[in-house]
Amino acid sequence: EAQVTQNPRYLITVTGKKLTVTCSQNMNHEYMSWYRQDPGLGLRQIYYSMNVEVTDKGDVPEGYKVSRKEKRNFPLILESPSPNQTSLYFCASSPDRAGYQPQHFGDGTRLSIL
Amino acid sequence: AQTVTQSQPEMSVQEAETVTLSCTYDTSESDYYLFWYKQPPSRQMILVIRQEAYKQQNATENRFSVNFQKAAKSFSLKISDSQLGDAAMYFCAYRTPGETSGSRLTFGEGTQLTVNP
Numbered sequence: 001e002a003q004v005t006q007n008p009r010y011l012i013t014v015t016g017k018k019l020t021v022t023c024s025q026n027m028n029h030e031y032m033s034w035y036r037q038d039p040g041l042g043l044r045q046i047y048y049s050m051n052v053e054v055t056d057k058g059d060v061p062e063g064y065k066v067s068r069k070e071k072r073n074f075p076l077i078l079e080s081p082s083p084n085q086t087s088l089y090f091c092a093s094s095p096d097r098a099g100y101q102p103q104h105f106g107d108g109t110r111l112s113i114l
Numbered sequence: 115a116q117t118v119t120q121s122q123p124e125m126s127v128q129e130a131e132t133v134t135l136s137c138t139y140d141t142s143e144s145d146y147y148l149f150w151y152k153q154p155p156s157r158q159m160i161l162v163i164r165q166e167a168y169k170q171q172n173a174t175e176n177r178f179s180v181n182f183q184k185a186a187k188s189f190s191l192k193i194s195d196s197q198l199g200d201a202a203m204y205f206c207a208y209r210t211p212g213e214t215s216g217s218r219l220t221f222g223e224g225t226q227l228t229v230n231p
Contacts, residue, residue: 035219040223048218107158
């Protein structure tokens with residue numbers, strides 16, 4: 001089954017404790033992206049990747065890191081999480097970098113930073 | 115920068131009736147894509163419908179259709195014969211084509227749709 005898989009689905013942690021949210025897609029998509037969803041703000045892009053070893057900042061990259069060492073994986077790293085990073089996070093992938101093909105989304109990761 | 119505005123935080127509709135969700139956007143581009151995504155309580159993001167700006171014909175997918183007014187920068191979603199399963203948060207999204215913009219989707223704030231039996 002074609003899918004984007006995020007782990008974990010839920011995480012409660014404390015300020016300053018490094019965490020990684022994994023994202024993997026099995027569709028051989030070139031393009032991957034991370035979004036965060038907050039009430040009243042919709043989804044905002046954090047980082048994106050056009051291909052292996054190619055990543056760039058989205059609209060809200062502060063406090064986050066990403067890497068794209070393999071085509072299928074695009075982990076989101078919070079080196080020193082803070083309470084304002086409490087949010088619902090989505091990973092997405094797309095077969096084309098130009099954006100015509102719709103993005104496929106993972107099921108989301110709910111992060112709570114205390 | 116492009117912005118997308120959904121001015122209706124909440125909407126409700128009776129089952130079997132029709133409802134229209136509003137979306138406006140701001141852009142200086144002439145070519146772009148517009149999307150409506152549905153997010154049910156399961157949190158999945160499900161593509162409902164998409165529209166290419168260069169196409170004058172409004173997109174339709176079964177009970178879902180759009181009213182695309184390019185000059186007014188308006189992209190509303192009409193749901194006909196509403197069903198209980200249509201209850202969800204609906205997001206309007208904008209995308210400029212081309213690799214240089216990084217395939218970024220700009221989302222509106224969302225409209226929570228309730229369907230009453």
